[in-house]
Amino acid sequence: MPKYNKWLQDVIDAAEEVMKNLGDIVYKEAVYEEALCHELRIRGIPYERQRNFEIMYKGYTVGSGCVDFIIDPFWATKKKDEHVMEIKAVKTIAKAHMRQAQVYMVSLDIKTGAVMSFDCKSGILIEPLDMPDVKPPERKVCKPKSKKAKTIEIFLKKAVDEVYKYFGTEFLYRETTGLTTYENALGVELRLNGIEFSNVTHPILYKCQEVETFTIPFVFADNSAMVMELYRKPEQIEEKKEYYKYYTNKFGIKKLYLGLIPEKEDEKVVFTEV
DSSP states (O other), X not given: OOOOOHHHHHHHHHHHHHHHHHTTOOOOHHHHHHHHHHHHHHHTOXXXXXXXXXXXXXXXXXXXXXXXXXXXXXXXXXXXXXXXXXXXXXXXXXXXXXXXXXXHHHHHTOOEEEEEEEETTTXXXXXXXXXXXXXXXXXXXXXXXXXXXXXXXXXXXXXXXXXXXXXXXXXXXXXXXXXXXXXXXXXXXXXXXXXXXXXXXXXXXXXXXXXXXXXXXXXXXXXXXXXXEEESSTTXXXXXXXHHHHHHXXXXXXXXXXXXXXXXXXXXXXXXXX
16 A cells, blocks of 8 residues: 555545445536545544636636635645645546646645545545646736748647647646636746737627627737637537537638647647648
């Protein structure tokens, strides 16, 4: 049996007591979280639940998050270190789950943490984590630079890959904001590299009546544009291209780039031109 740090072993012991009492029935994540809260209180283990924080990307705020547990919070104990604990109810702790917790750790500047999953058949699954090494964020103000279309295309592909590599897929579901966090992070990449952009919202009209809007989050000086989207299956790639081709023509967009984020962790980012 692996040997864990005392703080983590104490939480594991509490979690095993929860599993023992809840039995072999499958519950939702929220049930295990609530039960674990009560067991931690019984055992006198200091914790803070659902701490809100800013999600950081290269030193810039790109969204907000809420961590399941902080074990040994500073306000409740004289211990030197806090610990992030994310709760799941899955059969396997995936890389996306661990990456999500590590993004939280970086944003909160907490060095240690873990992902814990309750599974009625396998019992308690645990993945201890350390905060990943990240480069100190650059604070310099970047002046806008003139970028040729091809240069922008190459940069955009690299930037979308960079953002996905950092966040993974778990934020698509966890933060209930879809691609907003990813788009904000891409905006950081653009600004840090001196690429100016704006967002444009076009009205969808029916006999002069606005019935819908179509928003393009990244529009560049040469009237080219960039949209981030999700895809689940390879055949959806062509469907997305056809969909955006219609609006590209309708609104006179010179060129539209698509950055397609996979909904599954084992798929790749697709960067294509409409």
